Amino acid sequence: MGFKAGVITFPGSNCDRDMAVALEAVSGEPAIRIWHGDADLPDGLDFIALPGGFSYGDYLRSGAMAARSPVLRAVVSAANRGVPVLGVCNGFQVLTESGLLPGALMRNAGQTFVCRTVDLEVVNTTSIYTSGFEQGQNLRIPVAHHDGNYFADEATLDALEGDGRVAFRYTDDVNGSRRNIAGVLSANGRVLGMMPHPERAIEPASHPSLGGEDGRALFENVINSLVAA
Numbered sequence: 497m498g499f500k501a502g503v504i505t506f507p508g509s510n511c512d513r514d515m516a517v518a519l520e521a522v523s524g525e526p527a528i529r530i531w532h533g534d535a536d537l538p539d540g541l542d543f544i545a546l547p548g549g550f551s552y553g554d555y556l557r558s559g560a561m562a563a564r565s566p567v568l569r570a571v572v573s574a575a576n577r578g579v580p581v582l583g584v585c586n587g588f589q590v591l592t593e594s595g596l597l598p599g600a601l602m603r604n605a606g607q608t609f610v611c612r613t614v615d616l617e618v619v620n621t622t623s624i625y626t627s628g629f630e631q632g633q634n635l636r637i638p639v640a641h642h643d644g645n646y647f648a649d650e651a652t653l654d655a656l657e658g659d660g661r662v663a664f665r666y667t668d669d670v671n672g673s674r675r676n677i678a679g680v681l682s683a684n685g686r687v688l689g690m691m692p693h694p695e696r697a698i699e700p701a702s703h704p705s706l707g708g709e710d711g712r713a714l715f716e717n718v719i720n721s722l723v724a725a
């Protein structure tokens with residue numbers, strides 16, 4: 497089928513394997529594992545994933561050191577060439593810290609680590625990540641973070657909303673995020689940062705509070721968009 501995905505691992509990443517498993521389960525192709533110290537990416541990547549975790553122990557700020565790692569220079573230049581990049585949770589933090597996405601992820605408003613499945617509203621339905629969803633569709637996807645409180649100034653938030661760059665919104669207040677924003681797209685729609693973990697929702701739920709397949713649907717959107725293109 498020809499879908500070549502790369503998953504970056506930083507010291508302290510803990511969702512890299514789950515991300516690779518999810519991509520492999522949906523695409524049927526092995527995901528390439530890439531180390532943070534690599535200055536060059538493998539040739540011909542169709543997709544790059546920045547996984548969740550605690551890169552470099554969340555020292556300085558979550559994602560700040562990873563954004564300055566050798567591999568990120570290569571990821572930024574790939575993104576600037578149009579290669580899709582998905583950042584989940586710590587990956588979203590790396591994307592804002594590296595400037596690929598606007599805003600910042602601050603400490604949760606309640607000062608606590610939030611670990612539960614949340615309800616999301618699909619806002620954008622035109623990106624490679626969201627094209628199979630319907631506007632206003634509800635997704636149930638787990639979150640697990642202490643720095644998920646999305647902040648940007650009012651002008652930036654208005655611009656993001658006006659340009660259709662809010663991908664997902666929490667349906668209730670999970671962490672204090674401005675306008676309940678849970679996921680943000682780049683101007684060209686190819687870079688998505690989101691706090692919820694789609695790679696943790698790729699199998700039927702064994703219990704109403706666990707798992708589910710709404711995350712699988714996001715990966716299916718990506719693969720259908722990229723492989724059909």
Ligand SMILES: NC(=O)CC[C@H](N)C(=O)O
Pocket residue numbers: 547548549550551554558584585586587640641642643644
């Ligand atoms: N699951 C994650 O990726 C956690 C991200 C980050 N370390 C935080 O707690 O905010």
